[in-house]
Amino acid sequence: MIPLTLKVIAPSIAQGAVTGSKLSFSSAKLTQLSEDDFMMSVSGEVTGTGPLKATIQVPDGVKVSWNQLLIGQLPLDTITAQPFTGAKIESSQKFKVLNKTAFAEFNKFMLKEREFTWHLEGIASVEAAGLNLQGIVLSKDVTMGGMQNFPSVKIDSFNAPAEHPDGGIEIEINSTLGNPSPINVELGDLVFDVEYLGHIVGEVGATGVTLVSGDNKLDLKGRLIPQNSTEALAAVGDLFSKFITGQNATTSVIAKSVRPNNESAPISWLQSAFVGTKLSVVLQGGKDLKIISSVDINALDLQFNNENPYIPMASSSSLTAGFSIPFGFPLEMKQISQQITMFDGDKELASLGSPFTAATGDSKSGKIETSFAPTPFKVAKGSEELFDDFSKRLTLEKSVSLKMKGVANSIAKTPVGEVEIQGIEFEVQTTLPGIQGLKTKPAVVNSLVVTGGTAENMLIKLSVTLFNPSNVKISMGDVIFDLLFQDQPMGKVIMENFVLDRGENNVNVIAQFGPKGDEANKAGRELLDNFIIGKSNTVGIKGSAQSTPIAPLQKALAALELTTTMPGLKSPKPIIEQARFAIGLNTIFDSKGTASIDAFNPFDTTIKFLNIKSNIQVKDDEIGNIDQDLSADPVIIPSGKTVTTKDFDLNLKISGAAIKSLFDSLAGNLKTNIAATIGVAIGDFVTEIDYSQNDVPTSLGKGAGQ
Known part of the structure; x- marks a missing residue:
């Protein structure tokens, strides 16, 4: 049972x-x-x-x-x-x-x-x-x-080593894919599209993949593909920008195909399931990347103005930067923009920003050549005195150093197209060659022309060569220097709209000669006398705080002190071309006669003789003198002309030798030595000159009524 x-x-x-x-x-x-x-x-x-x-x-x-x-x-x-x-x-x-x-x-x-x-x-x-x-x-x-769309995907390393043979940029990604499921799948060969900011920017693949539970190491290789649209190129640029600037970029990896191996057709049910699977992947930014390693300012132009003295305009025709990218693909610079803050030591000095400007250079050379158009050079608030000192050091010293911090943006040609890479931070030291007080080569006066005068000054136009060893060009407006001789003030040297360029500068200068005071007048008279007889003189050109109204240049110009050689007057003719004496029968009793001269004006302006005092000798024997006031009827001599003066009163000192000389003159070979003090007016400027001339051809005639 x-x-x-x-x-x-x-x-x-x-x-x-x-x-x-x-x-x-x-x-x-x-x-x-x-x-x-x-x-x-x-x-x-x-x-x-x-x-x-x-x-x-x-x-x-x-x-x-x-x-x-x-x-x-x-x-x-x-x-x-x-x-x-x-x-x-x-x-x-x-x-x-x-x-x-x-x-x-x-x-x-x-x-x-x-x-x-x-x-x-x-x-x-x-x-x-x-x-x-x-x-x-x-x-x-x-x-x-389930696999939960692989919530843990990590890029362990990213590299773009070269241009891809099929176009674009070769990329290599070592990644870790976390599979939370206990299911392992022998997948084979995988291909993914890489999407960023809504654009397919690349494709990558891995071979022989078996997906296991837990972490999976995937070595993905592929390329960033060439782009045609502005939007897609902007996406690629943003991706590079974030990597270079150390920022994370969230990309999407979209499954494109799966097959057992390269020679096999896809398995339909697996392909259908796999295609379109979208994974969120964070590309971590590069760490401690130094893209820009150096900046050399080959040329810097500073244009100052009195309205905004601490905001001069700055420009550069040549700026070189050393750079490198953490990739091996070729990159050619096309344009670059910059926001730069400059520091003198650790103190903020000034800042400037330049928009996109043409650039050349590539990743192979590691150099960028660029420039920037005039842009405000803004001295930092509270750093005005620091900038004054910086300008002075730039003017006097062999070199000055600056720290430059900033951000650069670039437009570069790459194998995927022209992309904009933004936010490249840099911090570099750079050096500017100094002006060295304009003393590395002598200041040379090339030409000197007396052009006229005012009631206060004789006006002289000079052409002067100055050499600037720096690569800094400075536009200063009008500047005024003191003119010195024997440490005495002779007047002013004016450089209108002065631009100190790089290298050799041929500068047109106006000198105002007008010494004041006994010592200065004494030295000035010697300078003028030497000039007239063709003798060169060493003169000084010295700056002062009053050299410019532009505050940041005042210390710099006040520190300038130059010496140069002022050449003597070069004249095709002597000032006294010929002298004429006239005596009569009474001369032997009253020692009176008359004299006139043929006077040449070597200046580029009309001169007037206002008075003349002269001593006349023959072979060291004085034969007479002249003391004539001409102020009521000056002798007017146009520029470059010879004028025969009216008769001056001649006081004769007849000695035996003098009489013999006079008789010799009848044969037409009398030569006299004339030492004169002449009161002259050059334009409206009145002064006296001491002038001596030997071997003046002299003729003797009979005076009227004698």
Whole structure:
């Protein structure tokens, strides 16, 4: 009776045990993928099988459904359950795909979601307690973790080593992809599109990929592709900008294709599931990158004005920067813009900004050549005195150093197109050659022309060569220097709209000669006398705080002190071309006669003789003198002309030798030496000159009424 009862109730007990048991998979591995099947290795366990040892077989395997869709069939290995403990499962069977469309949908779901549930259904046989029970229904749900769209994707390294042979820029990405699912999949070769800011900017791939649970190292290689649209190029530029400036950029990697290997066609259900999978990937910015290593200002122009003395206009026709990029692909600079703050030591001095300007240079040479148009050079508030001192040091010293901090933006030609790279920060030291007080080469007076005079000054026009060894060009407006001779002030030297250029400067200068005071007049008279007789003189040109109204240049110009040689007057003729004496019968009794001269004006302006005092000698013997006031009727001599003066009163000192000389003169060979003090007016400037001339051709005639 009991065996019969067991046979009746055993199937119910077996069914209940199977139904009440729990089936779980702890891991699964999919390999040897094909269109119709793949090998599926699972690890798991069966629990809750009851107090009896049982052997469970599913001869025809189980139908696998997901979301009420039949997706495949999976054979199951024999399960041997122990009393109260169940059984461990280690199985490797071929999974047959029954519905490729549904299976593709399942894989999409598995890739994106946290977990999924399979429903397994089949007919099992159970052998327990010596009974072999058939027709037991196996119906189980198995839940496993999904891949959650791979929430942990990390780029370990990024490189762009070269131009890609197919166009664009070769890229190499070493990454770690975290798979939170217990499912491992033998994928093969993968290809992804790289998307940034809504644009496909590149494509990368990996070969022989098996996706395992946990971290997966993926070595991706590919390229950034050439771009045609402004928007896409802007996206590439932003990507490079963020990397170079140390900022993170969030990109998207979009699955494009998967196939077992390069020679195999894609597996339709896997391709369908894989394509379009979008992963968010953060490209971390480069660390401690120094893109710009040096800046050399080959030429700097500063244009000052009195309205805004501490905001001169600055420009440069030549600026060179040393640079490098952390990549190997070729990059050619096209344009560059800059925002620069300059420091004198650690103190902020000034700032300037220049818009995009043409640039040349490439990553191979590591040099950028550029320039910038006039832009305000803004001295920092509170740094005015510092800038005054800087200007002085630039004027006097061999060189001055500056620290330059700023941000540069560039437009560069790359294998993907012209891109704008923004926010390149730099901090470099640069050196400007100093002006060295304009003393590296002598100041040379090339020409000197007396052009006229005012009531206060004689006006002299000079052409002077100054040499500026610096690469700084300075526009200063009108500047005024003191003119010195024998340390006495002679007047002023005026340089109108003075521009001190680099190198040799030929400067037109106006000198105002007008010494004041006894000592200055004495020295000035000597200077003028030497000039008239053609003798060169060493003069000084000295600056002062009054040299310019432009405050930041006052200390600099006040420190300037030059010496130069002022050449003597070069005249094609002597001032006295000929002298004429006239005596009469009474001369021997009253020692009176008359004299006139042919006077030449070597100046470039009309001169007037206002008075003349002269001593006349023949071979060291004085024969007479003249003391004539001409102020009522001056002798007027136009520039470059010779004028015969009216007769002057001649006081003769007749000696034996003098008489002999006079008689000799009748033969026409009398030569006299004349030493004169002449009061002259040059324009409206009145002064006296001491003038001596030897061997003046002199003729003797009879005076009227004598």
